[in-house]
């Protein structure tokens with residue numbers, strides 16, 4: 001039963017003490033997040049893992065790319081586990097290294113050595129390594145603005161992987177006009193751009209988050225009509241149109257802070273993942289909070305981490321079977337860390 005599983009998880013946590021560390025992303029289920037030693041957005045979790053030297057076992061409650069990042073940023077002595085290997089990220093899957101190598105070669109023919117690559121942390125370790133090798137950095141939704149500005153101090157142009165929306169919204173905010181943004185289509189190996197090629201400043205990889213793409217202009221129109229005094233706040237993984245029509249946008253942490261600091265009785269429609277929106281609703285009974293999309297928008301892969309998987313992963317540590325260990329090979333890690341460090345130095 002649920003109660004028995006919870007009791008056993010508590011026992012194992014006590015037994016392993018500081019040898020065990022459980023980071024949990026804000027999009028995780030309540031049943032899981034209640035056991036997290038630290039919860040945060042992807043930047044906070046990367047920083048927390050980088051500074052943790054005590055834990056031998058890091059059971060990452062989040063998705064695969066986050067566990068890979070944790071492995072890269074921790075010592076060889078520390079093992080990182082993902083309670084369910086099927087907890088991937090559809091956005092990270094939209095850029096593989098073979099497509100990226102092809103894109104890079106084609107873009108070099110068009111633009112010479114004028115491009116610096118940036119990748120959202122929501123990407124595979126291999127993509128991070130590619131970026132690290134080519135002088136670029138990782139970004140998260142919390143530091144995308146400063147990282148894009150930094151990238152322009154390095155080269156004239158940027159290639160932004162794999163989320164076109166975070167790339168477009170961020171570049172737009174720092175003053176790059178939409179007309180200077182092109183899209184790289186990795187399925188057809190093609191650059192899509194209307195104007196003169198020398199005007200391209202930002203090349204957006206054609207990837208997206210299948211959760212945040214579900215917040216639409218129609219959802220905004222519905223809220224405006226039915227709740228005229230409600231503020232709309234969305235994650236920058238939402239489309240440009242949705243961000244432009246909202247009152248505010250920002251990373252997971254930004255959204256949480258905005259709600260925490262909001263006046264009692266204030267009204268909010270939030271465009272981000274369901275578990276987080278539900279938690280904000282629970283924690284702020286004094287505020288009226290709804291999801292911007294009435295179907296709530298869960299992240300299916302985040303939700304694959306549940307109580308049975310967490311317990312199974314912990315039991316495997318106790319019995320020394322150690323299942324689902326995430327290990328990035330040394331060669332990849334060595335380059336990926338360059339990209340991560342260029343970000344962490346500035347974060």
Ligand code: 13P
Nearest residue numbers: 041042043140141251252
């Ligand atoms: P942040 O935690 O950086 O806001 O990212 C959101 C997300 O989609 C994580 O997968």
Ligand code: SF4
Nearest residue numbers: 089090091209211299
């Ligand atoms: Fe990936 Fe989107 Fe889920 Fe985050 S919310 S893990 S970006 S699919």
